[in-house]
Amino acid sequence: MPRYTSYPTAPHFHDGVQEATYRDWLAALESTVPLSLYFHVPFCAEMCSFCGCHTKIVNRYEPVARYLETLEAEVDLVASALPGRFDAAFVHWGGGSPTMLGGDDWRRIHDHFHRAFSIGGDAEMAVELDPRTATQDYIRALAGAGVNRVSLGVQDFNDDVQVAIRRVQPFAMTAQVVAWLRDEGIDAINFDLMYGLPHQTVDIVLASIDQAISLKPSRIALFGYAHVPWMKSYQKLIDEAALPDAMARFAQAEAAAGALEAAGYRRIGLDHFARADDTLVRAQDAGLLRRNFQGYTADEASTLLGFGTSAIGALPQGYVQNDPDMRPYGAAIAAGRLPTRRGVALSDDDRLRRDVIERLMCDMTVDLDAVLRGHGMPLDTLDADMDGLEPLVSDGILQIAGRRIDITPTGRPFARIAAATFDAYLASSRGRHAIAV
Numbered sequence: 001m002p003r004y005t006s007y008p009t010a011p012h013f014h015d016g017v018q019e020a021t022y023r024d025w026l027a028a029l030e031s032t033v034p035l036s037l038y039f040h041v042p043f044c045a046e047m048c049s050f051c052g053c054h055t056k057i058v059n060r061y062e063p064v065a066r067y068l069e070t071l072e073a074e075v076d077l078v079a080s081a082l083p084g085r086f087d088a089a090f091v092h093w094g095g096g097s098p099t100m101l102g103g104d105d106w107r108r109i110h111d112h113f114h115r116a117f118s119i120g121g122d123a124e125m126a127v128e129l130d131p132r133t134a135t136q137d138y139i140r141a142l143a144g145a146g147v148n149r150v151s152l153g154v155q156d157f158n159d160d161v162q163v164a165i166r167r168v169q170p171f172a173m174t175a176q177v178v179a180w181l182r183d184e185g186i187d188a189i190n191f192d193l194m195y196g197l198p199h200q201t202v203d204i205v206l207a208s209i210d211q212a213i214s215l216k217p218s219r220i221a222l223f224g225y226a227h228v229p230w231m232k233s234y235q236k237l238i239d240e241a242a243l244p245d246a247m248a249r250f251a252q253a254e255a256a257a258g259a260l261e262a263a264g265y266r267r268i269g270l271d272h273f274a275r276a277d278d279t280l281v282r283a284q285d286a287g288l289l290r291r292n293f294q295g296y297t298a299d300e301a302s303t304l305l306g307f308g309t310s311a312i313g314a315l316p317q318g319y320v321q322n323d324p325d326m327r328p329y330g331a332a333i334a335a336g337r338l339p340t341r342r343g344v345a346l347s348d349d350d351r352l353r354r355d356v357i358e359r360l361m362c363d364m365t366v367d368l369d370a371v372l373r374g375h376g377m378p379l380d381t382l383d384a385d386m387d388g389l390e391p392l393v394s395d396g397i398l399q400i401a402g403r404r405i406d407i408t409p410t411g412r413p414f415a416r417i418a419a420a421t422f423d424a425y426l427a428s429s430r431g432r433h434a435i436a437v
């Protein structure tokens with residue numbers, strides 16, 4: 001079941017969208033509208049066996065340095081394809097592991113990007129950080145480059161679980177990195193935690209939640225481990241006998257959510273939790289919560305430009321994705337071409353369904369009449385899709401009043417099933433809900 005970080009979802013991108021289309025879309029952007037920028041670093045120092053990311057292990061800095069030069073060249077190419085100089089309100093570095101970059105490179109890249117875009121002091125500069133390789137000097141370099149939000153990969157603090165997923169990262173190490181971040185004035189700290197990992201039980205998950213809460217992160221993302229060894233070969237290293245079954249996963253997710261809410265964290269969408277002072281809570285209260293490739297976000301920019309291998313951009317006209325392979329990606333940029341591999345142009349129907357799906361995924365409710373009016377569409381446009389919701393009403397996942405759909409508190413884990421009902425690309429969007437947990 002898709003996670004709906006985009007609509008249409010990435011499997012429906014196609015190679016009919018290439019560089020020429022992306023250049024047309026860039027040229028048509030309004031330079032008064034701020035951008036969101038995403039930079040992908042496809043390298044890690046060692047492979048965690050649970051990983052589902054697009055990354056490669058390197059043990060020398062030379063490929064990283066070469067990649068950064070290419071990334072800078074890509075930024076210049078895209079900036080020169082834009083009709084003017086744009087503000088960037090949100091900047092996000094993900095991977096892989098951006099912690100692979102050297103401290104000096106952060107300073108140089110910071111200067112380079114400031115030449116290409118106007119990145120104001122109030123912009124959110126977010127970086128994913130691997131506590132195992134972060135040093136105090138490195139964190140100083142991040143702060144010096146203007147980074148003001150950091151996401152730490154944690155997963156679980158239990159020793160047995162960490163060994164089973166080949167990511168040994170003791171609690172003291174994470175606590176030290178959090179202290180260094182706060183020393184440098186970076187207090188917007190996210191933790192990524194997981195349930196459904198090998199050897200996890202409800203008690204182990206709850207112990208990790210307690211330890212996480214003791215460090216007072218501003219956000220916690222709680223993801224279910226997706227075991228897909230036929231797609232991610234490193235996952236073959238995970239002992240399948242040690243994986244919790246579907247019921248155990250559900251119990252872990254619900255227990256963790258309950259503990260976080262009891263500790264004062266607000267539940268955001270499907271799998272995020274935030275302190276009352278976090279921007280996600282303010283966005284949710286204002287009805288402005290959004291969903292993008294990083295999950296839930298307060299980022300209001302209507303255009304996201306993606307840089308680096310496999311990076312996805314979301315423009316008003318549609319989605320574009322860069323080549324995921326290093327060689328063609330680098331060759332395109334060296335030849336002065338944008339490395340667009342595929343994408344999809346949005347139809348009016350796509351835009352309508354994207355809004356309905358985003359509101360369901362973010363707010364757990366949607367007023368279809370309001371969305372249809374906003375799109376200038378007849379109010380009965382989605383009536384046939386509404387018929388598909390009946391089994392979810394019978395199962396207590398939804399309540400429907402007129403054309404208003406509310407996902408019930410117990411139905412929240414199944415929000416993706418409700419969203420899928422409006423997915424015109426999904427061949428079978430009427431499946432039973434157990435597969436989405």
Ligand code: SF4
Nearest residue numbers: 044047048051053096
């Ligand atoms: S989980 Fe993160 S650090 Fe580990 S291999 Fe994947 S991207 Fe790299």
